[in-house]
Amino acid sequence: SLFLQCTCCKINTIFYLFAGTIVRKLPRKLEVLEGENAVFCVEVESDDMEIHWFKDGFKLHESHQTILKSFGKTHILVFVNVAYQDSGVVTFVAGRSKTSSRLKVKGTFRKHCPPICPVGVKMDMDRPNSALLTWTPAPNSQTSTRSIFVVERQEVGSQEWQKCFTTETTTSAEIAGDSVQCEGDYRFRVCCINKYGRSGHVEFPKAVHLVPGPKIHRSLKGCEVTEGEDAHFSIELSATMVGTWFLNSAQLQHGGRYSIKQSQTKHSLVIHETCAAEDTAEVTFIANGVRDSAVLKVKHSDSDKRVDIGDAIVLYCEVSHPCAKVSWFKDGKELQVDDEGTMRRLIIRSAEASDAGSYTCQAGNNSIDFTVNVREPPVMIVEPKDDIVMESYISEEIHLQCELSRSSGKVRWFKDGQVMEESNNVQLISEGPYRRLTILNGSAEDGGEYVCETDGDSYSKGYLHPVLPELELSCEISHVDAPVRWYKDSLEVDEGPNLVLEVEGAKRRLVIPLTTVDDTGEYICDTEDDSVAFLVTITVVAEWQRNRGEQ
Structure with missing residues (x-):
């Protein structure tokens, strides 16, 4: 050297x-x-x-x-x-x-004091479904040290405070109803944090009533059907609430030709036996703060009929005289049908695959032909019926599965709205009615929203949260009985369900059994006369390197 x-x-x-x-x-x-x-x-x-x-x-x-x-x-x-x-x-x-x-x-870490409480707190509630909070830094607060203001909220009647806003540069915060999970009266408080600690909390006067604002998670889609078929519309919101359906500005009620259902955040409308007059009609859904529309297209068809198995088949023709003799044929064979009046109908109440074919209504020398196609019902997802939230360790295999109503059904898998394809790390498996997505080596990037969707507009949604294995930080001190304090990002940490402080002779350990990316930061093991710092970065790259035995 x-x-x-x-x-x-x-x-x-x-x-x-x-x-x-x-x-x-x-x-x-x-x-x-x-x-x-x-x-x-x-x-x-x-x-x-x-x-x-x-x-x-x-x-x-x-x-x-x-x-x-x-x-x-x-x-x-x-x-x-x-x-x-x-x-x-x-x-x-x-x-x-x-x-x-x-x-x-x-x-001079120990010679500094925590920040001083903010002053001059005010709450402006002269605005709909929100509150403007303002405060002023303490006059004698340190200006050379980086400080952060933290605003917390508490629902009236609850003991828990939740962080809802942080800022380093501003001294105001607008809290809107969109930021809360449920309707209620809320209180707020603010404190100041720097690397030496946290100030006391200052509570804002009064409380404000906030209502969560919904968002559209799955929009309405236009529907195109043939006259006489059913039209299906659906929408999914971010919160459970009552909504109203409209057809060309006319409010719809459940019953008759309209089936209206709600399952928590999912709303659906079925218009049965659509008619040609409803072509290009606008279907609108309205809820509190939400509005979405789609167009219904109805194709006119006198002779082509497409129905699903189990649906009714109705064929009709009109004659000039109620006593006229009318004969019905299927694929050239005469059918026995009893009907009277000028409007003659052939009705099959529950269609089967064998009912498909060519039908003829003959009156004298005049006739009209119908072609009937009977389709299998749309493929639906049988299981799971509700959204699923999963946690998976990084580097483990991840399995997502849906069960279909029919083994021949096809599905598409999406992650965060993007279609997923097979790769070296992703397998799409079809076994009977089951459709599986397997990620062979999970990573933090695989966290997100997964959707399994069928052609029958049936889908299942899941949320995947990857977690990392245990993190252990250790230091050894010269005196067995010397007190030690642990800090994360300059704030002293306390033991909890996912943070353990161990003492073994002269060794001191900080253990996090299940780590996440939120555990990234600077950790300090501090004694009266010395300290040691650990810089912990939890990333996908770090996990990959750890699996390969690299440092």
């Missing part, structure tokens, strides 16, 4: 010599005090190499706080006026070689 002094920064630096593209690497660790400059210097074999600087995996670019300089084979990185949160891992890459150093910014 060599002990050199950087001429431009007057800072003594230890360089380590290695064979390869980088001949003078970074120190293993660099410690500086808050407010000082952190300087890193390396040397490569030739002065025409492509080089890059990274911090915590992100490529660095020159700015007023980051200085990047090159002098032939020597390359220098300077962080100006570093703060406590600038701690991290600095990496220099040249060709296929790289060198890394851990930057630790030491501050």
